[in-house]
Structure formats: C-alpha cells, structure tokens
Amino acid sequence: MPGGRPRAFDTDAALDRALEVFWRQGYEGASLSDLTAAMGINRPSIYAAFGNKEELFVKALERYVSGPGAFAAEALDAPTVREVVERLVHGAIELTTRTDAPVGCLMVNSVHACGPDAASARDAALACRMAGETALRRRFEDAPDLPDGYDAGTLAGLVHTITDGIAVQAAGGRTRDELRRVADLALRTLLP
Template sequence: METKKKGPSGRPRGFDADEALERAMLVFWEHGYEGASLAALTDAMGISTTSMYAAFGNKQALFRKALERYAAGPSDYLVQALEEPTALGVATGILKGTLRTTTRPTGPQGCLGVQGALAASGSGQEARDLLAAWRNDSCGRVEERFRRAVDENDLPPEADPALLARYVTTLAFGIAVQAASGVCRDELRAMTEAALRAWPPA
C-alpha cells in the first residue's frame, strides 16, 4: 500500500522511492528479468503500476536502476577488491565477496548480474545486453588492475592480465550460478580456496 506523507510543500508524497527500488531489486534478483512480473514488482514495492511508471519509467528502466543499486550495494565488493594492494588480494576479494553475497542465509541466492537475464525472449533482450555489458565491464576493470600489477612486479612479466581477469570473473560468475543451484557455501569456499592456491607467484 502506498502511504501518503506530507512533503515540504504540504503536498502528499506517495512512497519512499529508495525503499521501493530496494524491493524491486530483490524481486529481480530472485526471479530474473522476465520472471519478475509487473504485478510481483508493484506488490513488493507497495505501489501501483501508474506510480511505478511515473517514478522509474518502464520495466526495463526499473531493471537498469535496480542493477545500479545492486552494483553499489550487494556487489560493491568488486570496488573494494580492486583497491587491494596485491593482485592476489584482488582475486581473493572478488571470489570471497562473490561467495559471501551469493550464499546469503536470507534473501535471494546467486547474483542478479549473472542470472538476471541468462535466458530471455525478444522483450528481454535489452536486459540481457545490459547484463552482458555489466559483466564485461567488471572483467575489464579487473584486467586493468592486473596490468598495473604486472607493471609493479606484483605479477610475473609473462602473466596475461586479460586471461587472469577472465579466469577470476568466470570463477566468480560460476560461484553465483552454483549458489543459485543450491550448492552449499562450504563446498564453494573449498573450490575458491583451491583456485586461489593456483595463483601465479610474483
């Protein structure tokens, strides 16, 4: 239900947009782009379809805003990991952050950025393209950080930053898919630790 609150001008304000977006993000995270119906979204957000369109635009625009919120919230471990002083620290931060976020004891499992639109019809193509670009951007940022690690002699000169970045992000995305499939945190943690033991020495 929309709650009517008085704004500074005395006019009623329909709802808390920030809270509504948070709830929409959780619906997309749990059900994916196409699985999240307008009815499910507006019910979770506590607003009417008219209010949703007025505040956020259409479903695709809402999904884009939800992904931005996800990147700045549950998925912000990537930004933190990129600030680690070593390449191994970066890889560790990404994989452990993925593990932590995708196997939460409550709420959706997996990753919104991976499962949100893996399978989509023509109407969901924009969402699928958006997520592909989001994943590629993440990989590109990791590659750039690993290139710096080579320059700083933190990675051996023969290391391939692009390959290492793809390796780490593919592992992270794989963790997300496995978590959504019900694989337990302990098993995924063991896999993560095994992958990190194979990290190239400086």
C-alpha cells in the same frame, strides 16, 4: 511553481524491493504485478518514478552494483594481485550464499535467463558485467606484481569465469563451505 504532488512512498525502499524481485525471479520472471506488490505502489507510480520495467531493471542493476555487489569495486583497492583475486572470489561466495537475499547473482542470472524478448535487459546486465571485467583488467595492467607470463585481460576473464561459476553453483544449492573449499583450491592453482 511546484512540480506536482510529492511521492507518497520511499523511492529507495521501493527500488530495494524491486531489486529483490528481479534478483529472485529474473527479469522475465518478474511481472509488473509482482513488482507493484513487492514495492507497495501502483503501476502509474512505478512509471512516474522509475520508467518502464526495463528502466526499473537498469536502476535495480545499478543499485545491485553499488549495494550488495559493491565488494567487487572495493576489491580493486587491495594492495596485491593475489589479494584482489581473493577478495573477489570470497566476496562472490558471501554475496551468492547470503541467507538474507536471493541466492546467486542478479547479473549472472539475468544474462543466462533472458529470452529474445528481453534482449535489452540481458544487454544491460552484460554491460555491467563487462564494466567490472574491464576495471579488473585495468587494475591488473597497472599491477607491478602481476606474475610473469600472465596476461591482464586473460586473468581478468578467468577471475570473472570463476566468480560466475560460483554464482551458478550457489544458485544450484552449493553451500558456502563447499564453495569456499572449491575457491581455496582454485586460488592455490591460479596464483601459487
């Protein structure tokens, strides 16, 4: 026996629009009215397809990691430590300064702009960020070309600090060219 009426909307397209609202306005800044208007569906449809606002946010984070933020996982396949770091830093610049998407980084914005009532959304964003840093640390641990004297965990933390800084600066209005100049200097200093 069928399980009810089929959905009258494209769940992938609706999730993409919710992602953009969260990215632009943050978790707390995104009201259910904003989300329903952007997604083109009503509240009962959001709850039926995605769960509550927090569950929708977690799905949007997952979509962000596998969509606009996919460069980070792809960078881990670069053949050298230097190329991994370059791809992450330059990818962060490209992502956070796009003209066809909100500026900044969804995860960085979410971690820094959530109050006590949104602790679970903040924790979800932190968990995504930490998963990325853990994957980077493991990549460095396995690297035969990790420079002498470099600790894989510390280097992974430093690279994430740089990419987070890029996101904050992009959200504050720094241009792509300005960020590239800063990144080039950081890369020359970090991995001479």
